[in-house]
Amino acid sequence: MRLFLGSDFHVDYRENLDWLRGLSRSDFTDDVLVIAGDLSDEIDLVKACFDALSTRYRRLLFLPGNHDLWTSRSGRGSSFEKFEQLQTLCHDYGIETGSMAIGSSLIVPILGWYDYSFGEPGPTIRRGWMDFYKCNWEGLQPAQVAERFDALNMLPDTVGFDRVYSVSHFVPRLDLMPARYPEKHKALFPVLGTDRIEARIRALGSSMHFYGHSHLNRNKVLDGVTYINNAFGYPSETEISAKTILHVADL
Incomplete structure (x- = not known):
């Protein structure tokens, strides 16, 4: 059984949904797919993704x-x-949606939100970041939202498992972003993730952590953990996204 990773399919773009629907119906029937967030804000489109993928993957x-x-x-x-x-x-x-045990491997989702632990947003982000207009957090600020989601992370007992893999949508640590990242994009750092996720990764003892959100495909080892981002991204993002579902481990 193989473990595959994908995120940020953004099927509001029809070509992205068509790509998912074009996946083989026979190649992955004994495999597991982790979807690290951002299918669509439209429930009907989320259902379309689930319809396509649930018939192609075992779990x-x-x-x-x-x-x-x-x-x-x-x-x-x-x-x-x-x-x-x-x-x-x-x-x-x-x-x-919770921890998944497969043989001697354990896959653990880590919920979160950004809390400005990567920096305070500047005026451009405060004016233009769509989450501020399109989410309804009942008056809570981002740090309060991050705390509320983090409280839902009931981390499992990992005793008896040879490997622990974890997954989040948001970026767990800022040094996953390239040192030479363009200055105009560094304004996004405050809304990329939170240090809370990294703390959970360390508490779990994960050997690999999968994430999305940044749309920047990465495979990097930091302090003994392999971090992988395999975001599909928007149709125009052909230089930073691999446009594939990635085989990340054998289970």
């Missing part, structure tokens, strides 16, 4: 990204309610 694990929790188009309910709606939808499809 799926999904945790939501920031786009999945937007509520502006539905016009009702909070983003916390949207999170619960997605959890229920996954349950209905038989898609995992």
